[in-house]
Amino acid sequence: MYRVIFFDLDDTLFDRTAALRGWVTSQLGSLDAATLAWVIELDDRGRRPRLHFAAGVIERFGMHRTVCELASAFPSELAHHVEPEAGVRETVERLARDRRVAIVTNGGAAQRDKLQRAGLADVVEQVFVSGELGIAKPESGIFECALAWSEAAPGECLFVGDDPINDIAPAAALGMATAWLPRGPWVGSQPPGLTIHSITELARYA
Ligand SMILES: [Mg+2]
Numbered sequence: 001m002y003r004v005i006f007f008d009l010d011d012t013l014f015d016r017t018a019a020l021r022g023w024v025t026s027q028l029g030s031l032d033a034a035t036l037a038w039v040i041e042l043d044d045r046g047r048r049p050r051l052h053f054a055a056g057v058i059e060r061f062g063m064h065r066t067v068c069e070l071a072s073a074f075p076s077e078l079a080h081h082v083e084p085e086a087g088v089r090e091t092v093e094r095l096a097r098d099r100r101v102a103i104v105t106n107g108g109a110a111q112r113d114k115l116q117r118a119g120l121a122d123v124v125e126q127v128f129v130s131g132e133l134g135i136a137k138p139e140s141g142i143f144e145c146a147l148a149w150s151e152a153a154p155g156e157c158l159f160v161g162d163d164p165i166n167d168i169a170p171a172a173a174l175g176m177a178t179a180w181l182p183r184g185p186w187v188g189s190q191p192p193g194l195t196i197h198s199i200t201e202l203a204r205y206a
Pocket of ligand 1: 008012162
């Protein structure tokens with residue numbers, strides 16, 4: 001049993017693409033499938049720099065906002081469309097009964113809104129947000145902050161995430177066990193320790 005479980009947030013504990021679809025509908029109305037796919041591709045699961053995303057959206061759809069306005073408002077607007085995924089809260093709550101559970105996430109203040117909307121804010125013990133710490137995944141510093149908080153050895157920790165580069169590789173490099181939740185193809189050099197297809201599977205492994 002792992003003494004500590006760290007979770008990524010976007011696309012690990014909720015479906016970011018579903019939230020993005022909700023945002024698109026609220027801002028741009030109902031789009032055809034190809035145009036919606038274009039927006040999803042532009043966002044690149046949150047990896048696209050926010051200003052580039054905003055510039056692309058405004059160039060294509062001509063919203064009545066400046067690029068900077070959209071770029072700064074987008075994270076909290078997106079957070080409003082986050083919905084809990086079936087079974088996730090129950091699983092995390094169960095895991096948190098006899099071990100430490102924390103979030104390690106890239107982003108700013110909106111990450112805490114997302115956690116709230118996903119129904120998880122009261123079941124995790126600690127949240128490490130890159131924008132608050134000034135260091136982002138995949139840099140080791142944010143993982144080291146989390147490890148120091150946990151007071152556990154890396155081998156006693158499981159890191160769960162969807163991103164091979166930002167989550168799995170750096171956690172494994174520090175000696176943590178890893179569980180990958182695929183939302184796209186595997187692109188890392190070394191395979192993840194575990195591959196899971198739903199957070200609920202973790203109840204078996206942890
Ligand atoms: Mg993620």
